[in-house]
Amino acid sequence: MKIYNTLTRKKEDFVPIDENEIRIYVCGPTVYNFFHIGNARPFVVFDTLRKYLEYRGKNVKFVQNFTDVDDKIINKAREEGVSAGEISEKYIEEYFRDAQALNVKKATVHPRVTENMNEIIAFVQDLIDKGYAYEAEGDVYYSTRKFAEYGKLSGQNIEDLESGARIEVGEKKQDPLDFALWKARKTDDEIAWESPWGMGRPGWHIECSVMSTKYLGETIDIHAGGQDLTFPHHENEIAQTEAHSGKPFANYWMHNGYITIDNEKMSKSKGNFFTVRDILQNYDGEVMRFFLLSGHYRSPINFSRELMEQAKNGLARMRNAKLHLEHLISTGSEGMTERETAAFAELGKYRDKFIECMEDDLNTADAISAVFELIRDINTDTKDGGSKEFAEKCLGLLDELTAVLGLLRNDDSAGELDDEIRKLVDERQEARKAKNFARADEIRDLLAAKGITLKDTPQGVQIIRE
Structure with a gap:
């Protein structure tokens, strides 16, 4: 790596x-x-x-x-x-x-x-x-100049830092570049601990x-x-x-890297400050995780509703692939065919590609692309149905890779249907058998309003979430 x-x-x-x-x-x-x-x-x-x-x-x-x-x-x-x-x-x-x-x-x-x-x-x-370090009236400061390699991580040198450094009012440090290791208590209601330098608390x-x-x-x-x-x-x-x-x-x-909000720096004064709790009101956590992993971690990324919708749609593709395979597992034929055996062996290249991406400085963006390529080939291989065993193996590979990304872990959003939706799906099937197409269409519209699309296949009804 x-x-x-x-x-x-x-x-x-x-x-x-x-x-x-x-x-x-x-x-x-x-x-x-x-x-x-x-x-x-x-x-x-x-x-x-x-x-x-x-x-x-x-x-x-x-x-x-x-x-x-x-x-x-x-x-x-x-x-x-x-x-x-x-x-x-x-x-x-x-x-x-x-x-x-x-x-x-x-x-x-x-x-x-x-x-x-x-x-x-x-x-x-x-x-x-x-x-x-040295003590000054209950505060303790680090003598930055004493550490010869100061600046090696950020690439800054002492001279450049010195030009912008100031001693703030109330600070007792000997040099503007020094920083606090321990802060003396300022007021009686301030949380503090006993120390050799008096009551205080640590610097950050x-x-x-x-x-x-x-x-x-x-x-x-x-x-x-x-x-x-x-x-x-x-x-x-x-x-x-x-x-x-x-x-x-x-x-x-x-x-x-940094996150910008609609291409601007996040700031409470600009009104573009979003907590995760705020965002969870409109998107589930896996959509947010997908969004955060969809760019390389060292690159800046921009947070916007449009990009979150793209992440939501991308995650929906993964979830629908899982739903499709679960559908095949419950309805597919017994025993893998020779064609399926060869097809699954071919799918192994996407595991290799996924690992190659992750080994290259944790390139989650390209790793996600490898997962979508896997899904594309699985969909092609199963467009006319398939065996339960092939579907199980494909689902196992999909689950293996998405688990590394922390995606498709939420059962509620990854395909488990609540009782109300399941009853509607079953009722629609009964209505179709009874040739009550008006009711079947009504139920289809009700489900569509909930973000559920039904696809009738030779193997039975397939449920697709938006």
Whole structure:
């Protein structure tokens, strides 16, 4: 497998530290609200990376944190008159609801900042002891210039950074480029912990360094997140972690591209800010997942209703292929023919093509195209019906590949019919047998209004969802 490494700015062969366990850390959400479509992209993309590696027989230890201490959480708690802990707990639960709708698998570990405070304090103290950090009236700052390789991930140099750096009012750092590792408590109602520097809480960047090191070790295989995290968050993580351990932090850095909304940057002030919960009111989670995987993860993608409708139609093609094969399994003939045996052997090329695409820096866009080519050939091979065994084998191959993409996992949307629709289908069949074509047509129209099309075949009625 080849992965584009942000650190080296080129595609590299992916060589795990330990073939028996691939270690991946992905930056998780700050839990003060529902996560938005921009957050959803790294969650879906790197969940797909994990699924693919597991499909290829690898054991993956996948860590994604929850930032449950932050100014945004504190401000939200003040607005609602509750504790910061109540806010973070609520939105961690809401995260799991929306992530499940997107078929994002739970991480091996979901560490929280509040559960790792002793380790964070010890990590900060170690950086002070090693001369990379200093205390200033209860705050602790990292001395950026002490880390000689600062800027290696983002490709920036100290001189360029220095020209735009400022010391904000209230900050006590010695250099504008220094960043906070620990923040002194400012007000009595602010959540805080005891530390050698007084009551306070950690800075944002230190959290991931500590949790990655604790749960995955000093050097990990892949650190991933959105492109917006490259600088300063991931750059600062490298500086802290490598100063602490003296070893490389991560061998591969992966970053997904931005999402624009109708070709504009997402912004609450522009009124084009969409949470996943908002979008789920109009589209099911698998449509959103299909949309997020339909472009290469490193490329920017544009979110619009038109493109979501295209994703909905594309996913419908997959679902209808599954429905068609399920129909054949229940109505097809017994025993595969020689023609079907040869046809199924030929279909194996699409598995090879799918794997080739995914091995090429997780090219999900081309992998989806390979699935559609598979569906096209299956439809051609079964246009006049076929055997149950051939349909089962085709469905198995389709299910194998779509599972890697996290698609066709939702039974309710992938072909399972509710009782009302099933009764209408059966009633229409009875009406046709009784030559009551007016009622049959009426039922057909009722089903069409629900997005269900019926196709009469020699093997029986085939149900197609829009």
